[in-house]
Amino acid sequence: MISVSQALDLLFDLAGPLPAETVPLSQANGRILAAPVTARRDQPPFAASAMDGYGVQADGVAPDATYQVIGEAAAGHGFDGTVNAGQAVRIFTGAPVPKGVDRVIIQEDTTRDGDTITLSDTLDRGFHIRPAGGDFRNGQQVEAPLRLRPADIALLAAMNIADVPVVRKPRVAILSTGDELVMPGETPGPDQIIASNTFGLQAMLRDLGAEARMLPIARDTRESLEMAFSLVDDADLLITIGGASVGDHDLVGDVAQDLGMQRSFYKIAMRPGKPLMAGRLASGAMMIGLPGNPVSAMVCGQIFVIPVLRAMLGLGSAPAPTQQAPLAHPIDANGPREHYMRARFDNGVLTVFDNQDSSLLSFLSQANALVIRPPNDPAQAMGAQVAFLPI
Numbered sequence: 458m459i460s461v462s463q464a465l466d467l468l469f470d471l472a473g474p475l476p477a478e479t480v481p482l483s484q485a486n487g488r489i490l491a492a493p494v495t496a497r498r499d500q501p502p503f504a505a506s507a508m509d510g511y512g513v514q515a516d517g518v519a520p521d522a523t524y525q526v527i528g529e530a531a532a533g534h535g536f537d538g539t540v541n542a543g544q545a546v547r548i549f550t551g552a553p554v555p556k557g558v559d560r561v562i563i564q565e566d567t568t569r570d571g572d573t574i575t576l577s578d579t580l581d582r583g584f585h586i587r588p589a590g591g592d593f594r595n596g597q598q599v600e601a602p603l604r605l606r607p608a609d610i611a612l613l614a615a616m617n618i619a620d621v622p623v624v625r626k627p628r629v630a631i632l633s634t635g636d637e638l639v640m641p642g643e644t645p646g647p648d649q650i651i652a653s654n655t656f657g658l659q660a661m662l663r664d665l666g667a668e669a670r671m672l673p674i675a676r677d678t679r680e681s682l683e684m685a686f687s688l689v690d691d692a693d694l695l696i697t698i699g700g701a702s703v704g705d706h707d708l709v710g711d712v713a714q715d716l717g718m719q720r721s722f723y724k725i726a727m728r729p730g731k732p733l734m735a736g737r738l739a740s741g742a743m744m745i746g747l748p749g750n751p752v753s754a755m756v757c758g759q760i761f762v763i764p765v766l767r768a769m770l771g772l773g774s775a776p777a778p779t780q781q782a783p784l785a786h787p788i789d790a791n792g793p794r795e796h797y798m799r800a801r802f803d804n805g806v807l808t809v810f811d812n813q814d815s816s817l818l819s820f821l822s823q824a825n826a827l828v829i830r831p832p833n834d835p836a837q838a839m840g841a842q843v844a845f846l847p848i
């Protein structure tokens with residue numbers, strides 16, 4: 458059995474970065490920027506007024522001074538002339554600042570009578586002019602890789618970038634296996650249960666920006682599994698769930714290998730999730746075979762599938778980032794396998810659940826952290842700092 462970090466390295470060997478594609482800006486949110494993009498203009502492209510008021514020469518501004526209003530500059534409609542001493546232009550937020558103007562007197566500091574304005578006896582000290590290029594300059598770059606957020610989308614729009622190079626979405630096929638499984642909403646027979654981690658994993662993958670589709674549930678027969686494998690098509694990654702142990706009905710590994718899968722590894726020294734399998738299918742797709750137990754499958758999703766997807770998206774090959782926090786109570790020594798314990802992280806301390814059975818989704822749903830115990834970690838006292846993964 459190999460360690461978690463050895464398994465991750467082998468998985469990264471299988472997970473190449475995906476190619477880029479171009480999408481319209483309106484489709485780019487949440488996608489990974491694949492190459493740096495460059496501003497096509499200065500923003501603002503001209504010195505612009507930051508307030509509604511009057512544009513004047515800063516020299517000569519004094520309480521009670523008077524000016525003659527000679528024109529107007531609005532957003533989208535500049536004033537063409539030059540403003541000399543004693544003259545003012547009515548100006549609005551976003552308007553280009555006319556020649557000669559280097560200060561905007563806010564409207565509240567003026568009184569107007571016909572074409573004459575008089576400044577107040579006390580004046581706001583701001584000049585209220587946004588310099589040209591004050592936000593960004595032509596040629597300025599947004600670096601890749603970057604998961605684009607709404608603020609980035611606004612920035613790219615302002616840079617006049619209408620089409621965005623992004624990493625193609627990873628195409629993932631998810632295959633549940635087992636005679637006992639039916640889909641949510643169906644009526645299970647007396648010996649059946651509902652396929653659950655299938656949906657949890659699909660949600661996890663979609664959160665990361667993958668296209669995750671479910672194949673029909675495969676039964677525990679060679680024919681049914683072969684049929685399911687034939688539907689993998691152009692997927693970059695096949696995730697199988699269940700059927701990977703040593704039971705008589707655990708056929709996934711055998712069938713995959715008979716169909717040409719080159720196995721990279723099988724079995725990891727971890728809890729939950731020992732019967733994990735990975736390799737490359739004849740189609741070129743990567744395959745990860747997850748254990749069927751619902752919590753095992755979801756934990757392996759966090760520890761292995763998410764980092765693999767990040768690698769495919771060009772975000773680097775690194776384990777899921779952990780944090781450290783003190784334990785709210787003592788915990789027993791760990792066995793020989795790395796253990797990912799369901800826990801709560803609240804108010805800066807970790808409470809590890811008593812029941813760590815890998816079939817219990819209700820506890821996983823209550824957990825917001827996995828406390829990571831190295832192999833043979835001794836008992837830990839209350840207050841001991843331990844590593845955990847927020848989930």
Ligand code: AMP
Binds near residue numbers: 638651698751
């Ligand atoms: P297996 O790895 O196929 O032996 O499955 C281990 C356990 O996980 C069994 O109790 C299965 O019923 C259960 N199981 C397998 N696949 C799923 C699934 N997609 N959703 C929920 N439970 C599953």
Ligand code: MG
Binds near residue numbers: 634635636700706749
């Ligand atoms: Mg099974």
